Amino acid sequence: MSAEIIDGKALAATFRGQIAEEVSQLKNEKNIIPHLTAVLVGDDPASAVYVRNKQRACEKAGIQSTLKRLPAETSEAELISIVESLNADPGVHGILVQLPLPGHIKETAILDVVNPLKDVDAFHPENVGLIVQGRPRYLPCTPYGIQQMILSTKMETAGKHAVILGRSEIVGKPMAMLLIQRGLGADATVTICHSRTQNLNKIVKTADIIIAAIGKPEFVTAEMVKPGAIVIDVGINRVDDRLVGDVDFEGVKEVASAITPVPGGVGPMTIAMLLKNTLTAARIQSDSN
Numbered sequence: 001m002s003a004e005i006i007d008g009k010a011l012a013a014t015f016r017g018q019i020a021e022e023v024s025q026l027k028n029e030k031n032i033i034p035h036l037t038a039v040l041v042g043d044d045p046a047s048a049v050y051v052r053n054k055q056r057a058c059e060k061a062g063i064q065s066t067l068k069r070l071p072a073e074t075s076e077a078e079l080i081s082i083v084e085s086l087n088a089d090p091g092v093h094g095i096l097v098q099l100p101l102p103g104h105i106k107e108t109a110i111l112d113v114v115n116p117l118k119d120v121d122a123f124h125p126e127n128v129g130l131i132v133q134g135r136p137r138y139l140p141c142t143p144y145g146i147q148q149m150i151l152s153t154k155m156e157t158a159g160k161h162a163v164i165l166g167r168s169e170i171v172g173k174p175m176a177m178l179l180i181q182r183g184l185g186a187d188a189t190v191t192i193c194h195s196r197t198q199n200l201n202k203i204v205k206t207a208d209i210i211i212a213a214i215g216k217p218e219f220v221t222a223e224m225v226k227p228g229a230i231v232i233d234v235g236i237n238r239v240d241d242r243l244v245g246d247v248d249f250e251g252v253k254e255v256a257s258a259i260t261p262v263p264g265g266v267g268p269m270t271i272a273m274l275l276k277n278t279l280t281a282a283r284i285q286s287d288s289n
Ligand SMILES: Nc1nc2c(c(=O)[nH]1)N[C@@H](CN(C=O)c1ccc(C(=O)N[C@@H](CCC(=O)O)C(=O)O)cc1)CN2
Pocket: 046, 049, 050, 096, 097, 098, 099, 100, 121, 141, 142, 170, 236, 243, 262, 263, 264, 265, 266, 267, 268, 270, 271
């Protein structure tokens, strides 16, 4: 039997519609328009597309968005000073520094400076710590989107085995935290696999939920998947002008019970959750004034 296709584009559109309504309410009730500032350093074409899509999504939801575009030669000290000026600007509710940054800039040196209340990516150590403790202020956009996609399948996840492929700071590690949390996430039992994991295929085969985020085109094949598993594909790989995920979609959809496509899966949900966090940021900051 072929899997349910989890349509990230459609789900994201539903979220964006709800967020737009809440943005309009906030404006009517408190005269506050959420404002996101994105910082893009350098000329990475994919990053430029993602930031443009984020700005468009903001506009459609009634969220104000500003782009600070900086040359690739921008120094770490200059970037820190720009982030500090955004921290100090009461008109900016959310700050997003698009990753990756050019190699000469240490990402943690920048992310650590973002005011945690404005950190709509949830990359600041204070926000990461709050997630680990199960009392999040914001959830990082990609894991948040994935959580909502898994919820949309209405499948029981408590006590199920979730296997995450990839230990990145922005997907693998926070995803594990969300999946194990009681209430917050899926109440699942979680394994993180990475490049040094032994018997990886064997471990993946035991998974009820697979999150593939390793950046290897079509790495997860049908033989690796337990029948009935939920398969979430975070990969975005360009192969011969084609966009493919980390999962062999055509093969795996015949084994899984639910699967996300690429494109049109996790990506659009990442952007929808950014809007949600920006709205939350505006609310938090208006309540603290
Ligand atoms: N500051 C951040 N940097 C990065 C993040 C992030 O969450 N915060 N995540 C990724 C990139 N990313 C968002 O920034 C992102 C990637 C892809 C998509 C998306 O919608 N993809 C489309 C396909 C688009 C294409 O044609 O390339 C899809 O999957 O349908 C959205 C957001 C790294 N950096």
